[in-house]
Amino acid sequence: MSPTWTRFNIVSVTLGFAFLYLPIVLLVIFSFNASKLVTVWGGFSTRWYVSLFQNQGLMDAAWVTIRVGLISATVATVLGTLGALALVRYTRFRGRVLFSGMIFAPLVMPDVITGLSLLLLFVAIDLDRGFATVTLAHITFTMCFVAVVVQSRLLTFDRSLEEAAMDLGAPPVRTFFQITLPVIAPAIISGWMLAFTLSLDDLVVASFTSGPGATTLPMKIYSQVRLGVTPEINAACTILIGLVTAGVIIASIVNKRREVQRLRDEQAAQRG
Amino acid sequence: MKSLGSIRKDFAPWNDSNAKPYIQFEQVTKKFGDFTAVNNLSLTIFEREFFALLGASGCGKSTLLRMLAGFEEPTSGRILLDGQNLAGIPPYRRPVNMMFQSYALFPHMTVEKNIAFGLKQEGMPAPEIEKRVAEMLKLVKLEAFAKRKPHQLSGGQRQRVALARSVAKRPKVLLLDEPLGALDKKLREETQFELMDLQQQLGLTFVVVTHDQEEAMTMADRIAIMDKGEVMQVATPAEVYEAPASRFVASFVGNVNIFEGKVIERTAQGAQLAGANGVQILVENAGDAVAGAEVAFAIRPEKIRVSSKRPADAANAMEGLVYDIAYLGDMTVYHVKLDNGQIVRASAMNATRTTDDPLTWDDRAWISFRPDAGVVLTR
Amino acid sequence: MANSTLTDVAAHASAGKSLPARLMVGITRRLVIIVPYVWLLFFFLVPFIIVFKISLSVTAIAMPPYAPVLSLKDGISALLSDLGQLSFDNYVWLTQDALYINSYITSVVVAAISTVLTLLVGYPIAYGMARAPASLRPTLLMMVILPFWTSFLIRVYAWIGILKPEGLLNQFLLATGIIDSPLIITNTYTAVFIGIVYSYLPFMVLPLYAALEKMDHSLIEAAQDLGCPPITAFWKVTFPLSLPGVVAGCLLVFIPAVGEFVIPDLLGGSQTLMIGRTLWNEFFANRDWPVASAVAVILLLILIVPIVIFQNAQARAQEAGR
Numbered sequence: 001m002s003p004t005w006t007r008f009n010i011v012s013v014t015l016g017f018a019f020l021y022l023p024i025v026l027l028v029i030f031s032f033n034a035s036k037l038v039t040v041w042g043g044f045s046t047r048w049y050v051s052l053f054q055n056q057g058l059m060d061a062a063w064v065t066i067r068v069g070l071i072s073a074t075v076a077t078v079l080g081t082l083g084a085l086a087l088v089r090y091t092r093f094r095g096r097v098l099f100s101g102m103i104f105a106p107l108v109m110p111d112v113i114t115g116l117s118l119l120l121l122f123v124a125i126d127l128d129r130g131f132a133t134v135t136l137a138h139i140t141f142t143m144c145f146v147a148v149v150v151q152s153r154l155l156t157f158d159r160s161l162e163e164a165a166m167d168l169g170a171p172p173v174r175t176f177f178q179i180t181l182p183v184i185a186p187a188i189i190s191g192w193m194l195a196f197t198l199s200l201d202d203l204v205v206a207s208f209t210s211g212p213g214a215t216t217l218p219m220k221i222y223s224q225v226r227l228g229v230t231p232e233i234n235a236a237c238t239i240l241i242g243l244v245t246a247g248v249i250i251a252s253i254v255n256k257r258r259e260v261q262r263l264r265d266e267q268a269a270q271r272g
Numbered sequence: 273m274k275s276l277g278s279i280r281k282d283f284a285p286w287n288d289s290n291a292k293p294y295i296q297f298e299q300v301t302k303k304f305g306d307f308t309a310v311n312n313l314s315l316t317i318f319e320r321e322f323f324a325l326l327g328a329s330g331c332g333k334s335t336l337l338r339m340l341a342g343f344e345e346p347t348s349g350r351i352l353l354d355g356q357n358l359a360g361i362p363p364y365r366r367p368v369n370m371m372f373q374s375y376a377l378f379p380h381m382t383v384e385k386n387i388a389f390g391l392k393q394e395g396m397p398a399p400e401i402e403k404r405v406a407e408m409l410k411l412v413k414l415e416a417f418a419k420r421k422p423h424q425l426s427g428g429q430r431q432r433v434a435l436a437r438s439v440a441k442r443p444k445v446l447l448l449d450e451p452l453g454a455l456d457k458k459l460r461e462e463t464q465f466e467l468m469d470l471q472q473q474l475g476l477t478f479v480v481v482t483h484d485q486e487e488a489m490t491m492a493d494r495i496a497i498m499d500k501g502e503v504m505q506v507a508t509p510a511e512v513y514e515a516p517a518s519r520f521v522a523s524f525v526g527n528v529n530i531f532e533g534k535v536i537e538r539t540a541q542g543a544q545l546a547g548a549n550g551v552q553i554l555v556e557n558a559g560d561a562v563a564g565a566e567v568a569f570a571i572r573p574e575k576i577r578v579s580s581k582r583p584a585d586a587a588n589a590m591e592g593l594v595y596d597i598a599y600l601g602d603m604t605v606y607h608v609k610l611d612n613g614q615i616v617r618a619s620a621m622n623a624t625r626t627t628d629d630p631l632t633w634d635d636r637a638w639i640s641f642r643p644d645a646g647v648v649l650t651r
Numbered sequence: 652m653a654n655s656t657l658t659d660v661a662a663h664a665s666a667g668k669s670l671p672a673r674l675m676v677g678i679t680r681r682l683v684i685i686v687p688y689v690w691l692l693f694f695f696l697v698p699f700i701i702v703f704k705i706s707l708s709v710t711a712i713a714m715p716p717y718a719p720v721l722s723l724k725d726g727i728s729a730l731l732s733d734l735g736q737l738s739f740d741n742y743v744w745l746t747q748d749a750l751y752i753n754s755y756i757t758s759v760v761v762a763a764i765s766t767v768l769t770l771l772v773g774y775p776i777a778y779g780m781a782r783a784p785a786s787l788r789p790t791l792l793m794m795v796i797l798p799f800w801t802s803f804l805i806r807v808y809a810w811i812g813i814l815k816p817e818g819l820l821n822q823f824l825l826a827t828g829i830i831d832s833p834l835i836i837t838n839t840y841t842a843v844f845i846g847i848v849y850s851y852l853p854f855m856v857l858p859l860y861a862a863l864e865k866m867d868h869s870l871i872e873a874a875q876d877l878g879c880p881p882i883t884a885f886w887k888v889t890f891p892l893s894l895p896g897v898v899a900g901c902l903l904v905f906i907p908a909v910g911e912f913v914i915p916d917l918l919g920g921s922q923t924l925m926i927g928r929t930l931w932n933e934f935f936a937n938r939d940w941p942v943a944s945a946v947a948v949i950l951l952l953i954l955i956v957p958i959v960i961f962q963n964a965q966a967r968a969q970e971a972g973r
Contacts, residue, residue, distance in 0.1 A: 004782070005779075005782050005783055005784060006782070008775075008779075009775075009778065009779035009782050009783070010779065011779075012775035012776055012778070012779045013776055013779035013780055013783065013791065016772070016773075016775070016776030016779070016852075016856075017776075017794060019772070019849070019852075020794075020795070020798050020849075020852060020853075021794075021798070023806065023809035023810055023813055023849070024798065024801065024805075024806065024809055026809065026812065026813065026819060027805070027808070027809040027812065030812065079686065079687045079690055080687070082682075082683050082684075082686050082687045083687035083691075085683050086683050086684040086687060086688070089683070090680075090683070090684060093684055095688070098696075099684075099687075099688055099691070100962070100966065101962060102691040102692070102695050102696060103691070104961070104962045104965050105695075105958055105962070106695065107961075108902065108903065108906040108907055108954075108957075108958060108961055109906075109907075109910075109958075110906070110907055110909065110910020110911070110912075110927060110950065110954070111907075111910070111912065111927075112910050112912050112927045112930045112931060112947070112950075113702075113910060113947050113950060113951060116702060116930065116934060116943060116944065116947050117698030117699055117701065117702045117947070118694065118698050120698060120701045120702055120705055120940070120944065121693075121694065121697060121698040121701055124701050136694065137694075139690075139694075140690070140691070140694040140695060143687070143690070143691075147687070158374060158376065160372045160373070160374050160376040161376050161378060161379075163341075163343055163363070163370075163372070163376065164370070164372055164376035164378075164437075165378070165389065166342075166343075166362070166363045166364045167341055167342075167363050167364070167366075167368075167369055167370045167438075168364075168369065168389050168390030168393055168437070168438075168441065169364045169365075169390050169393030169394050169441070170364055170389075170393050171362075171364050172679075173679055174393075179378060182380045183378075183379060183380060197800050200802065201802045201803050201804065203803075203804050203913060204912050204913065204931075207935075208934075218802065218804050221804060221805075221808070222804060222913075225804075225808050225811070225917060226917075233808070234812075237802070237805040237808065237809075240801070240802055240805060241801050241802075241805065244800045244801050244802075245797065245800075245801070247800075248793070248796075248797055248800050252789075252793050256789070262423055265421075265423055265424040266423055266424070268424070269423075269424050269425050269426045269429070
């Protein structure tokens with residue numbers, strides 16, 4: 001018996017989503033505002049998008065952010081996947097409690113602490129602040145998110161698949177690359193996407209660990225926002241929102257298609 | 273003595289003292305921490321035998337299978353295959369393949385890729401792999417499904433892919449972990465016979481783990497009944513049923529009535545037993561029971577006759593009250609409460625559509641059986 | 652038993668193989684643990700030790716702007732004499748200046764109030780989602796996650812345009828005649844509450860939804876069948892069963908909210924005293940690294956209890972997943 005969807009339920013879900021989406025929708029609308037006064041509608045215009053692309057500072061920052069994101073997400077995915085394997089597959093090793101603590105703590109650690117502590121590390125080892133330090137910092141805090149995503153997939157992984165491969169003559173390392181890795185690949189990919197978005201998003205850790213010449217987009221946006229709301233920033237935000245939304249929606253449609261196809265296949269198989 | 277029968281009459285290497293053992297478990301013990309899964313177990317399995325390990329969950333049967341496959345190493349004792357000690361040989365180097373309970377089909381590979389997986393691992397040339405895969409698909413009648421992925425198959429088809437994959441390498445021994453557990457009843461019965469044909473056709477040694485006694489009885493040449501990490505009896509299905517070695521085996525396989533009693537007289541062949549409240553039983557198969565010993569008499573329900581009057585020729589007869597009747601179509605099951613309080617289960621084949629001796633609830637009734645209908649158990 | 656298979660296999664493999672092969676298996680296995688372990692030790696644990704050490708130093712007009720630097724450059728004896736210069740003065744300083752104590756108290760109170768508000772807003776949403784038709788649920792779930800993928804900074808920024816005196820909310824309220832003069836919301840704690848509730852809502856809704864969605868609806872039917880009116884059934888059955896989700900959601904909101912910087916900085920303005928901002932200012936504006944470090948150490952001590960609770964909950968969920 002499935003529960004009934006009462007009017008109260010519908011209203012609370014609707015209001016909840018209105019609350020979540022209204023601010024974003026307004027921001028997008030006002031990015032097309034002709035008036036320089038951000039909150040007074042002065043007609044439709046795309047002039048802020050044009051001036052955005054002429055803003056060399058913002059463009060440079062965007063390029064830095066994308067490079068940091070790609071590198072850090074990739075390294076974090078490798079490290080996070082290894083961490084998840086260590087957590088799930090090796091239930092007993094020295095220092096496991098400390099290890100799982102270091103995996104889970106960064107998920108809730110306030111950014112200011114992470115940022116400050118990493119900065120002080122870089123100073124202590126005499127590493128010049130810049131592109132490399134931001135990337136290292138992002139690897140560190142995003143790998144834990146990857147580890148958690150991959151870990152939850154590994155927990156439901158049917159170990160008899162690996163046993164079957166070994167039984168059929170595949171040694172452990174080959175079993176890992178031919179069986180385990182392909183089967184958990186979707187989780188690894190979503191781990192990468194999560195790490196990439198977290199890196200794109202980060203303001204606080206980047207502000208601490210970045211140096212001259214490595215200003216990221218959130219840092220740039222933040223410094224302009226502090227001076228007040230500008231339509232140009234609205235335009236930049238709209239582009240970012242558009243990209244992320246498109247990515248997430250495409251990914252979920254692909255997923256859903258695959259799921260529907262899979263269900264249909266299964267039903268067809270059952271019929272004979 | 274009359275024969276208890278075996279399905280393959282000409283195949284009984286276990287009775288041949290010259291037969292060479294194929295798989296030997298020698299005093300094998302396996303502990304997981306404080307828990308002893310397999311306790312000092314010795315067992316011999318012969319080439320081309322269809323051998324079943326039967327027991328409730330947690331009796332150690334799966335651990336035994338996993339030790340043979342190489343997923344677990346014995347804590348002590350050794351396992352020999354064709355004279356070779358398997359200790360230290362990892363699963364991927366053992367000439368043994370396993371069919372998993374969950375089938376463990378690789379979800380990202382097609383049916384043919386799944387079947388070819390093991391052949392690729394041993395470096396077989398591609399044309400030969402192709403030939404062998406085609407042969408296997410034909411064997412399990414899945415030629416039309418070669419390009420499908422596992423999720424596009426029904427339960428029965430998946431089971432056959434798993435089977436084809438595990439025999440593709442022509443292993444010395446095929447291990448089957450609850451091979452029919454995931455199938456529905458009808459399909460299970462069909463598949464039982466298919467598995468037996470396949471074993472004959474390929475001439476392989478099969479070791480199957482199951483908790484389903486019917487499955488074990490149907491398919492196996494011999495059954496090992498396990499409990500708490502130990503083997504209780506190893507025998508043919510007929511022996512296990514008709515000549516159980518202990519009270520545990522008698523009650524684990526099929527239905528049974530057990531009368532506890534004492535041997536009051538021992539003759540050359542049989543014995544006279546005395547049970548509670550004056551029950552007297554004359555038996556022919558007394559085994560090694562000596563006079564004065566506390567023993568049990570076990571008799572299967574279908575070997576007890578129920579009638580409204582005491583049959584004139586009955587060697588053993590007891591009176592009681594019809595307590596319950598279950599009409600099952602092919603047979604009728606009676607529960608008769610004897611005057612000493614014990615409830616006896618008896619079943620009668622409904623060989624004719626009507627009966628001359630109708631019995632109903634609360635009727636007085638007699639149960640009777642022949643002296644050779646049951647066995648005396650000393651354990 | 653199944654979890655140790657890979658290790659067992661490695662052990663088997665080593666028994667029958669040559670020394671290099673045995674080493675290979677051992678090394679592969681260890682690398683899986685050692686690489687992420689060493690990374691986290693160096694980039695997560697060591698930095699905390701450095702933070703603690705620097706919190707015991709004094710400010711210096713130099714680079715790095717603290718003393719002693721504690722390096723081996725001048726030999727062991729110099730290092731040892733430097734160690735003697737470490738002191739708890741910064742911590743004493745924190746207790747003497749009301750700014751810091753107030754910041755800590757305000758942060759915890761603001762985070763706690765925001766957490767309760769987020770729970771109140773999030774629970775009906777999660778409950779409604781969990782009771783939605785099964786075909787609709789994945790879409791609803793995706794819609795809750797989607798804002799999480801869009802930049803935090805952008806979502807906070809979006810509220811400035813709405814809440815400021817000449818912002819959209821005031822324009823709307825003035826136009827409809829509900830108010831006569833603009834409400835002052837930005838640069839108040841109200842704006843901080845709104846910002847936190849808004850930004851952290853998905854973190855609250857997701858664990859609540861997970862707990863509510865897997866609940867067997869026949870439990871409610873059983874309660875009603877046994878004479879429980881719907882509202883009592885909710886409080887006696889649904890709510891207690893969703894408590895793990897409530898705890899997880901509250902921790903996921905409370906812990907980061909205590910140290911939050913962006914929201915109080917952009918929406919709360921200079922009036923709001925929250926420890927994340929205080930730390931930031933101490934570091935970037937005053938360039939007092941030792942005091943900033945001491946602030947961080949105390950903040951960590953405040954958060955250690957909820958973080959440990961969070962980890963235990965994670966570990967338990969992991970065990971349950973096996």
